[in-house]
Amino acid sequence: MNKTIERFSTSQRVLHWCVTVSFFTLLLSGLGLFSRLFHGYFSLFGGGETAIIVHKIAGILFFGSSLCLFLAMRRDTTSFDSGDLTWFKSAGGYLTREEMTFDVGKFNPGQKIFSIFTAAATVILGITGAIIWAPLHYPRFIAQFSLMLHGLMFVCAIMFVLVHIYLGTIGNPGTLESMLWGNVRKNWARHHHPRWYREKVKGEG
Amino acid sequence: MSEMLSGSTRLGFLVDSSRCLGCRSCQVACQQWNKLEAEQTTNKGSFQNPQELTPLLYNLIRFEESADAAGNVTWRFLSRRCMHCGDAGCLKVCPSPGALFRTKDGIVGYDKEKCISCKYCVSACPFNIPRYGSDEKVAKCNLCLDRLAAGMAPACAKACPTETLKFGVRSELVAKVKAAGKTVYAETELGGLGVVYAMEGKPEEYGLPAKPSIPLSIFLWKDVIKPLGILGFWGSIGAILLHYVTVGPKRIEDDHGDTGGTSHE
Numbered sequence: 001m002n003k004t005i006e007r008f009s010t011s012q013r014v015l016h017w018c019v020t021v022s023f024f025t026l027l028l029s030g031l032g033l034f035s036r037l038f039h040g041y042f043s044l045f046g047g048g049e050t051a052i053i054v055h056k057i058a059g060i061l062f063f064g065s066s067l068c069l070f071l072a073m074r075r076d077t078t079s080f081d082s083g084d085l086t087w088f089k090s091a092g093g094y095l096t097r098e099e100m101t102f103d104v105g106k107f108n109p110g111q112k113i114f115s116i117f118t119a120a121a122t123v124i125l126g127i128t129g130a131i132i133w134a135p136l137h138y139p140r141f142i143a144q145f146s147l148m149l150h151g152l153m154f155v156c157a158i159m160f161v162l163v164h165i166y167l168g169t170i171g172n173p174g175t176l177e178s179m180l181w182g183n184v185r186k187n188w189a190r191h192h193h194p195r196w197y198r199e200k201v202k203g204e205g
Numbered sequence: 206m207s208e209m210l211s212g213s214t215r216l217g218f219l220v221d222s223s224r225c226l227g228c229r230s231c232q233v234a235c236q237q238w239n240k241l242e243a244e245q246t247t248n249k250g251s252f253q254n255p256q257e258l259t260p261l262l263y264n265l266i267r268f269e270e271s272a273d274a275a276g277n278v279t280w281r282f283l284s285r286r287c288m289h290c291g292d293a294g295c296l297k298v299c300p301s302p303g304a305l306f307r308t309k310d311g312i313v314g315y316d317k318e319k320c321i322s323c324k325y326c327v328s329a330c331p332f333n334i335p336r337y338g339s340d341e342k343v344a345k346c347n348l349c350l351d352r353l354a355a356g357m358a359p360a361c362a363k364a365c366p367t368e369t370l371k372f373g374v375r376s377e378l379v380a381k382v383k384a385a386g387k388t389v390y391a392e393t394e395l396g397g398l399g400v401v402y403a404m405e406g407k408p409e410e411y412g413l414p415a416k417p418s419i420p421l422s423i424f425l426w427k428d429v430i431k432p433l434g435i436l437g438f439w440g441s442i443g444a445i446l447l448h449y450v451t452v453g454p455k456r457i458e459d460d461h462g463d464t465g466g467t468s469h470e
Contacts (some may be wrong), residue, residue: 048301048321135324143328149421155434162441172455191457
């Protein structure tokens with residue numbers, strides 16, 4: 001009997017890595033624009049002017065791929081139920097060594113919030129980014145506000161992403177496989193996403 | 206930034222509007238010295254020409270008309286240009302070191318070679334001064350740094366026939382304005398303006414903001430979001446490491462169920 005179960009399809013994984021690569025390209029090319037403290041990162045791109053060009057291209061790719069990824073997952077990430085409430089009440093079991101299992105579906109509410117935040121951040125960063133791209137076409141207060149909001153959303157995004165990476169890798173061993181070759185161990189699925197596992201097995205049976 | 210400016214060496218630029226005839230010699234001299242092409246302009250029913258600063262015009266005489274209750278009209282002329290702020294918004298946001306810089310005399314200069322065309326300075330300027338032309342590089346008054354290096358006064362001050370524009374040590378210019386019983390515009394705001402306006406009325410009557418300041422969004426970005434963001438980044442890293450060594454990862458063993466009993470990490 002197969003010991004693993006498919007969690008993410010090939011197209012979902014490819015899309016996710018497009019988002020990842022464009023995100024880190026945006027991060028590295030944008031740090032120098034966020035503050036002069038990080039001016040050194042411009043040298044990765046041969047200077048500030050090329051870093052801006054790279055940032056714009058990566059921005060378009062990120063905007064498109066991130067929204068596609070959200071739309072592809074939206075049915076599983078945008079509705080909450082009573083199982084999610086118990087998860088929230090005990091912070092997903094992340095504050096104790098005790099083994100806790102919650103009756104959650106394909107995504108737990110923390111992942112759902114990350115998904116919704118990412119979609120909102122993508123839209124806000126995209127719109128403000130487009131304004132900063134050609135600031136002279138807009139009233140000054142709109143360009144100023146966009147610069148502020150772009151920086152604020154970046155700061156929020158980087159903190160969300162740090163937690164996302166931690167929980168997807170060393171924080172939950174066995175999770176990263178779902179984004180690499182797509183399958184997870186059945187025992188992992190039974191513990192982390194019991195309801196999704198039951199539905200999945202029923203579907204297979 | 207402003208604490209680096211020494212009062213005794215900071216150079217300034219006096220604009221005494223009460224002496225101004227509105228002849229625009231300063232505009233012409235500036236364009237001539239800085240080799241700026243003349244532009245086609247249109248008559249908008251005012252002597253002000255063109256209506257605003259352009260990438261090819263670093264200073265401009267504004268013609269401000271106002272009438273009091275009795276119908277007496279006052280016509281004010283104001284030389285508008287980069288104010289060379291002590292605490293300059295453009296320097297605060299410029300991501301390319303050396304593209305915008307402050308000289309030891311306190312003048313805000315720029316280097317087109319180092320400008321990366323981000324246009325942040327346009328948004329951050331409290332007075333909406335920097336312009337971008339077809340070369341996509343910053344352009345504004347730099348008080349003729351090349352002339353200063355050769356011991357000459359800026360072209361506009363040299364050309365002014367009425368001594369409306371005077372160049373010198375800022376503290377001396379400020380003292381001179383006060384001795385004449387006039388007020389100095391924004392003497393302390395923004396670290397003190399390098400351009401010393403001698404005012405006989407309210408700033409608003411000259412078309413200037415009463416209390417100029419760095420735009421709020423720019424202040425929030427640079428002085429609130431940036432430091433808190435850096436703190437948040439390292440705080441998140443710290444929290445993650447702390448979580449890993451205290452609570453630890455959620456290991457799901459493969460030691461029971463239908464998985465065959467092989468133990469995985």
